[in-house]
Amino acid sequence: MTREENDELTQVGPRTPGGELLRRYWHPIAVAAELTPERPKKRVRLLGEDLVIYRDPDGGYGLVAEQCLHRGASLYYGFLEDGGIRCPYHGWLYDKTGRCLEQPFEPAQSILRHTILLRAYPVEKVRGLLFAYLGPLPTPIIPPWDVIARGDGTRRIEIHPVLTCNWLQMQETNLDPTHNTFLHNKTAYVLGLRPDWTFRPISLEFEVIEWGVIKRRAFGGDNGYREEGHPAIFPNVLRHSSGWGPIDLHFRVPIDDTHTQTFWLGFDPSPDGSLLEESEDPPSTYIELKDEEGNFHMRSFPSQDSMAWETQGPVRDRSVEHLGAADKGVALWRQLLKENIEKVKRGEDPIGVIRDPDKYRIISFSASK
Ligand code: FES
Numbered sequence: 001m002t003r004e005e006n007d008e009l010t011q012v013g014p015r016t017p018g019g020e021l022l023r024r025y026w027h028p029i030a031v032a033a034e035l036t037p038e039r040p041k042k043r044v045r046l047l048g049e050d051l052v053i054y055r056d057p058d059g060g061y062g063l064v065a066e067q068c069l070h071r072g073a074s075l076y077y078g079f080l081e082d083g084g085i086r087c088p089y090h091g092w093l094y095d096k097t098g099r100c101l102e103q104p105f106e107p108a109q110s111i112l113r114h115t116i117l118l119r120a121y122p123v124e125k126v127r128g129l130l131f132a133y134l135g136p137l138p139t140p141i142i143p144p145w146d147v148i149a150r151g152d153g154t155r156r157i158e159i160h161p162v163l164t165c166n167w168l169q170m171q172e173t174n175l176d177p178t179h180n181t182f183l184h185n186k187t188a189y190v191l192g193l194r195p196d197w198t199f200r201p202i203s204l205e206f207e208v209i210e211w212g213v214i215k216r217r218a219f220g221g222d223n224g225y226r227e228e229g230h231p232a233i234f235p236n237v238l239r240h241s242s243g244w245g246p247i248d249l250h251f252r253v254p255i256d257d258t259h260t261q262t263f264w265l266g267f268d269p270s271p272d273g274s275l276l277e278e279s280e281d282p283p284s285t286y287i288e289l290k291d292e293e294g295n296f297h298m299r300s301f302p303s304q305d306s307m308a309w310e311t312q313g314p315v316r317d318r319s320v321e322h323l324g325a326a327d328k329g330v331a332l333w334r335q336l337l338k339e340n341i342e343k344v345k346r347g348e349d350p351i352g353v354i355r356d357p358d359k360y361r362i363i364s365f366s367a368s369k
């Protein structure tokens with residue numbers, strides 16, 4: 001891979017090829033319960049853009065560029081009133097679509113406010129998470145993944161700390177089943193957390209499906225078997241299922257080229273398949289990855305994975321790496337990214353973009369529950 005190709009796959013900002021691809025998908029950017037009547041605004045950064053998300057007094061959500069178009073003060077300090085957010089500096093008022101409704105010190109007949117449009121993006125609350133869409137309109141739908149759509153269980157949210165690394169380093173792990181043996185199993189064994197570690201797959205298969213890639217691993221020995229791995233959902237999600245029932249979506253949300261935050265949405269099925277009532281805002285947990293000295297504590301999967309992601313550097317230079325046969329899933333994902341970047345350049349939808357809300361009621365993955 002050349003440096004230029006690496007840039008194309010990893011850059012997330014506006015008008016970059018990778019950024020344009022990522023702008024065809026919804027991304028979770030905050031937990032709805034964080035926005036309360038007392039603290040209704042939050043600064044967020046997504047795909048290299050500084051934004052303010054807010055909950056207005058009637059319960060709707062807005063997401064706008066942080067800097068006012070007048071002279072650039074932060075709308076984070078603004079007032080939520082009169083149908084929008086009002087700049088704290090000179091009072092320009094913007095609605096949720098970015099139109100400027102008032103400029104208190106301009107002449108009544110001025111056309112200035114009609115000539116400007118603040119960047120503003122749609123927000124949707126789904127299962128307690130606020131999703132944003134920064135791409136061209138009309139918006140696609142948020143795919144009804146089973147974790148989101150199923151009614152026979154309850155949900156939970158995990159918020160992981162922002163890591164100083166590019167999103168693709170994180171997603172590539174999802175196409176890399178061999179990392180389990182050392183990064184997870186041996187690490188846990190050395191820490192006394194498990195009795196053995198040498199269990200390793202003897203072969204790896206990857207199949208491209210409508211939503212991304214399904215992995216399969218075969219294990220040898222007397223009790224050899226073949227196992228369906230966790231699907232990687234294009235472009236930046238992992239669907240992780242545990243044998244006993246829980247299913248999690250791990251969203252690797254690109255904040256900018258060198259920062260990424262993971263949000264988990266977990267689903268715990270009811271034991272008997274019954275439909276359960278649950279709160280509109282599932283319980284959320286903030287995860288610690290490091291010890292008090294600032295080192296990864298390595299005692300959990302997320303801490304171990306995050307060590308591997310962050311220590312590759314802010315943006316891994318893939319022009320100097322050495323891929324082997326065991327990296328074929330990683331190579332496949334990069335190929336998918338390139339193909340879909342080209343689709344977006346041609347004006348087509350990349351894979352996984354759904355526009356017809358009636359097409360899928362629920363999206364499951366057959367083999368791995
Ligand atoms: S800087 Fe926002 S109104 Fe002047």
Ligand SMILES: [Fe+2]
Pocket residue numbers: 173179180184301305
């Ligand atoms: Fe892992």
